[in-house]
Amino acid sequence: MLFALHAYAIGERGPFFYNQRMQAELRSLFSTDVDDLASYAPGETFCLTLRAVVGPVDLPGEESFDFELCSPAWLAAEVEREHLVSGRFHLFMVRFDFTAVERYVAKRIAQATGTDWPEIATKLARWSRWEFEDYVELPPKR
Template sequence: MNAELKRLHSPDVYDLENYQPENLEMFGFLLQAMVGPEGKEGEESFDIEVCTPRWLEETYGIDEVVICRHHLIVRGYNYQRIVGAIKDFLRDCSG
């Protein structure tokens, strides 16, 4: 069985497709990817922090060691590239 991205949601960003961060170099927000079996009903929510390298640095500090599990690190906000990256990741997921 292959995984499929059903939809994206963010409690922090009302309109993901048209979102423009106030600071293009430093932003972070929670993105929830609803993923389920390809071509079938049902989904599970996976939380991802979408953020820039500068946001990571400001949030965790320059001297911290951060294991970036559940983070999607971007250089700028581009909705289509984020969707594409998640779909590419899911192509390798099966169960």
Template sequence: MNAELKRLHSPDIHDLKLYQPEVPEKFGFLLQVMVGPEGVDGEESFNVEVCTPKWLEETYGMNEVVIGRHHLIVREYNYQKIVDTIQNFLRECTGENWIEVAEKVSRIGKWEFEDYID
């Protein structure tokens, strides 16, 4: 089974394709990467903080140690580069079932069912 990017969404940005940060070298926003099994309807959310190094410095301070899990660090906002990077990452997310695939996808973003216990 393979992962497929279904769509991208941000509660912070109305139109990701047209977005231009106010300060191009310093921004951060939540990106919801909607992924599901390839060729099958349905999707699940994987949350990623897209940010620049300067945003990290301002948000966390120069002397802090930051665990970078679920962050996509960019030098500039380029929608197509972000899409291409995510799609290239997803090509490596395969498994015998959706749980195996989703656990691999969750390395890039926090899976909505991460740590879920039935």
């Protein structure tokens, strides 16, 4: 008996997973600004970049999704200074609480389902910067 082994890229589940839903999971959450989020205690005004490393449940592969976690006081100061501020890729909380942030992000990621990884990543990219959001694959050189 001959078996063919095929490695599937992230988002490609192969013929045995036909018509099944894929679900995302949070693999890690960290800041590019702060080393120890568990003990981080900013004042009333804060804004920091967080990176969620996300992959499909029970499958290999993961990708990064970044967002800013800011306080309403930070937003008020930015609006006062700039007069107009975009809220895309920003989450807001009054007092920094990493456990609450981690729980919220994990729940939101777990709610992202789809038939393949690109569908899930597109849903997550509605509220976070997907590392491949504007990626365009160039045609192979001849």
